Amino acid sequence: MLRGAGILLPLFSLPGPHGIGDMGPAAYRFVEFLRDAGQTYWQLLPLNPVLPEYDNSPYSSTSSFAGEPAYISLELLAEQGVLRRSASAEFGAGRADYEAARAYKVKIIAEAERPKDLDEFVGRNEWLEDYALYSALREYFGRPWVEWPRELRDRDPAALRQWREKLRRRIELEYLLQYFFWTQWRELKRHANSLGIFLIGDLPIYLSLDSADVWAHRELFKLDAEGRPLYVAGVPPDYFSPTGQLWGNPVYDWDAMRKEGFRWWLDRLRYTLSVFDYVRLDHFRGYAAYWEVPAGEKTAVNGRWVPAPGGELLERARDELGGLKIIAEDLGYITPDVVELRDRFGLPGMRVLQFAWDGNPANEHKPHNHVKNSVVYTGTHDNNTIVGWFFREASPKARREALEYMGRRSAKDIHWAFIRLAYFSVADVAVVPMQDFMGLGPEARINRPGTRGGNWVWRMTELPGRALARRIRRLARLYGR
Template sequence: MKIRRAGILLPISALPSPYGVGDFGPEAFRFVDFLKAAGQSLWQILPLNPTRPRYGNSPYLSFSLFAGNPLLISPEKLYEEGLLPKEDLAPPNFPEDRVNYPRVMAYKRVLLRKAWERFKPDHEFEAFYERERDWLEDYALYTVLEEESGRPWPEWEESVRHRDPEILAGLKKAYRERIEEVKFEQYLFFKQWFVLKSYANERGIFIVGDLPFYPGYESVEVWSNPKVFKLDENLRPAVVAGVPPDYFSRTGQLWGNPVYNWEVLEAQGFSWWLKRLAHNLKLFDILRLDHFRGFVAYWEVPAGEKTAVNGHWVEAPAQKFFEAVFRRLLNPSLLAEDLGYITSDVREIRKLFGIPGMKVLVFAFFEEDSPYLPHNHEKEAFVYTGTHDTNTVKGWFERELNPEARRRLDTYVGKSLTAEIVSKEMVRLAYASPAKAAIIPIQDLLGLGEEARINTPSRREGNWEWRLRAEALSPELSSELYELACVFGRSP
């Protein structure tokens, strides 16, 4: 990406929709049109993987790293294909501004079952299965077994946990119909996604995707590939992942995911990771690598700890890994999430392979001459006002900015700021930055407060629920953004 660009961060799930959660339907296409009219050329989304209420509905704690989230399938698109009758396009009254995940899951499950009953497997479906069978076979079986048992894989019978081939063959035969239905749901997901992505690309909009670093422990990846994780003889995590104390938490973040066994991964030529990256590079134009520092060194915490404080850093074979990535995947377009505690070795790996990093403005004013201040940004960087893990700019200004940091901010912009104008001023700082890409969360473009926050790290409930109201994408906002993009050389 050589030229200066501007874009918006908005998860698919946060799009307007009458069906309780954002999806790949008409409002997604309308948002692409809005981006083009507003002089934008980047749309950054969050991971598209399946979510579960018991995992906090987090797309970063999915039970599959390859599958797509069936909740994002558009009922309107199913109707257009003749897979739903028109009367099924009258949904119950879902909240407009929040996602009620249990209700949406129950509702969409009924619609997808009706679509399956109308569907006749064809060449296109069979071709999809053949392309994706490497991960799809295990995903479909896992999904059905979890449904049937009501429990995740660590609580299954020993023969199934340890993947006895004869037992698994019998289960595939016993649940054949439902397994095919799960494959069908994935077929619909990817078919609808690629139609939307093509529509965006044809209009000069590039999709920035997001790759979670770890799978959840209760995931199909850990069940089907236990050797690439540090598990004990009972397939329980010996150590778990997290990050040390930082901006987000004084006790660190204890994620609880099993960590990778990089010795095994390296011995396999990193094939598991290469398959995963290749899969996601088909889905997105630019791939953000979440927790980039984990490729260089990761925070390992003994299993059973209550916080992440008592962890330690463990080195990973970063240079060998990225040499394999760039050799096999032909110079992929990657973006490093290099926030938090970053050491010189992480910066060296990022620069060695020409992977741009992130600059976040809500981090910029807590210290003198912070690397996040716009005048310190590298030209290759991506600049943000905030991310899905931070407060909105208005919420940050009202709740988190101490007096000294507020003084620095006022001095930097040359005026005394208020909660009503701070978001616009921060957006201008991002657009004026030397960084080649400026991506702004939609909440900051609308000047919304803490109520519109997407995620609060370490909070167990209430995350990933915020949704955009359709009327917010106004012609006035489009014109304002287009003017900013032109003024700061970010319009295509």
């Protein structure tokens, strides 16, 4: 990756009139802010559809290929003249309201003119037929596919044909939603790239059981005859969690993946790398070995490590895709095999400044231990803001160490001190969450892992101004970013 700096900001966190950040005018103005601030990268979270049952988490999506309809901009559709009625209602400027925004937008888009090249779009995206049917069926039954009638759960061809006809209008609406989503996204990406801004996306390692992908490719997962997981994903007990973390996602049947030449995985990587310029592989250690827990366990204690063929997969991907524009999320319990896998393919890893202050001079997150081929963060979407972390979570010992390391006696403007640490790092890329540039506290946190409610909803009330862009740009120039 080019030496540079970037800002981490989810799409839903942008301001806008319709209840959630979207791909409309604010997104274009933010890209121009990035340019004015001397930035090279915009890092986002997954753009896939979310469900309220799963706290609207972008890491528990119903598809790894589809886009979330709430992110479609009605303003842009109105400018293009495809809407038959105007979008007059406006929502409050508070937290992201996925359900209200989606319902409002879908109702208006349902009446939009049908694009002439819609059929071509559907034919070009092989995943869309299964996803559109899945969305229609899930809406009809109101529950995951494992609870549908047996013939639909097991994808009986005659039943699928019957229901495709029965739900034809809802399926065609989904085609329209995905058309508008991906048309707008491609235009936004083209605009960003034209200004010298590269987009960094995020690829969750696991899928939700409640997804079109698992329903359509049951043979690639460790499931029983009724489609329920035999094993689920998680991480083992550690210093921070004596019972580990039980995520509940179905795990892959890597032997079945290997037999089909990793085709599904290669299609997923190819598609995601066409959507973004670079992709962060979430839970990278799971590509070397993953923690597998028998279904029905209440905690992750009784799991086991199972080797994964990440090397084979990445080798095939490198050969077929012509390179790997990938960042390895190598956080957590990292063993030598994970490091070897990352380094074998020359993938940049991650360094997070909030993790540096344990009294150990050899801590790899301390700036003097950073390496060029890495991405340094003040914090990620799973961390508190710097202000929230420093004053609410960091121990007194960690605070003292951080201040001494930076040669400071005061914690005034502590967020800027951490940003400066990231920028002068030797790491090729420095990424800072927008909230840290704004000096916001815990109220602006994106996600608290292991909790439900209040996550994935923080929004800016307005875009930052020129003064902040100039300050960031000076810092970027000072440190050769």
